[in-house]
Amino acid sequence: MSSAETYALLEQKMPSYPDYASIPVIESEEPLVPLKNNELLDSLQIDPAMLAVTGTAVYVREEVADKLQVVAENLAARRPGSQLQVVYGYRALAIQRRLFEAVKAGLPPEMSEPEMLAAAHRMIAVPEVAGHPTGGAVDLQITDSSAPLDFGTDIWTFQPGSYTFSPYISPRAWQNRQLLREVMLQTGFAPFDGEWWHFSYGDKEWALHYNQPSARYNQLDFTTPNLDG
Ligand SMILES: [Zn+2]
Numbered sequence: 629m630s631s632a633e634t635y636a637l638l639e640q641k642m643p644s645y646p647d648y649a650s651i652p653v654i655e656s657e658e659p660l661v662p663l664k665n666n667e668l669l670d671s672l673q674i675d676p677a678m679l680a681v682t683g684t685a686v687y688v689r690e691e692v693a694d695k696l697q698v699v700a701e702n703l704a705a706r707r708p709g710s711q712l713q714v715v716y717g718y719r720a721l722a723i724q725r726r727l728f729e730a731v732k733a734g735l736p737p738e739m740s741e742p743e744m745l746a747a748a749h750r751m752i753a754v755p756e757v758a759g760h761p762t763g764g765a766v767d768l769q770i771t772d773s774s775a776p777l778d779f780g781t782d783i784w785t786f787q788p789g790s791y792t793f794s795p796y797i798s799p800r801a802w803q804n805r806q807l808l809r810e811v812m813l814q815t816g817f818a819p820f821d822g823e824w825w826h827f828s829y830g831d832k833e834w835a836l837h838y839n840q841p842s843a844r845y846n847q848l849d850f851t852t853p854n855l856d857g
Contacts, residue, residue, distance in 0.1 A: 635788040645749035648757040648832040656844040660687045660763045668700035671714040681720045688717040689763040703811045716767035719760035762845035765828035777804045783825045792821040
């Protein structure tokens with residue numbers, strides 16, 4: 629089997645836009661909170677577009693922040709010296725819309741609207757179902773003495789090799805991806821197997837993965853008050 633065929637098979641197993649579209653949300657009203665760094669958990673905002681919205685802090689829903697601390701503790705017990713490093717949490721809805729429209733604009737104009745939504749969603753989530761604007765999704769990796777472990781690709785490298793179950797990575801990278809996946813799922817996060825670094829709780833992806841009747845978090849418009857004035 630060629631690598632293109634292998635990746636096509638892996639992609640078929642990932643949920644698509646219509647799978648999410650019909651999931652209702654019963655909003656939990658949990659606030660967004662900034663992640664607090666400590667010896668087990670490190671966070672760093674890597675999207676320059678978000679600096680005007682949240683400054684350098686990574687914001688997530690309160691329960692997500694609590695769960696990440698538990699993940700970091702479990703990880704340190706499994707692999708002493710490890711730190712959980714979160715590089716993205718909440719993304720402003722306006723940024724998600726801008727990214728999505730840019731991808732959609734690059735698609736063949738003869739496509740129908742539903743075809744466009746499904747095709748664009750494979751590259752960047754449709755804003756109405758996207759996880760990051762809910763504060764429930766996070767992008768993260770494991771570091772050791774501040775250096776990322778070998779995950780086969782760098783975080784945020786959008787290529788087929790970033791599919792969690794890509795067979796074209798080293799055994800070490802495979803192990804590291806599985807370790808991250810295990811500690812995240814153990815604490816109730818859902819995986820997105822198109823990006824080894826992306827997990828979520830409470831959003832539609834999470835509801836679909838765990839067969840929940842509804843999601844807990846809606847997309848939010850938010851700017852940290854600390855940046856005003
Ligand atoms: Zn993500």
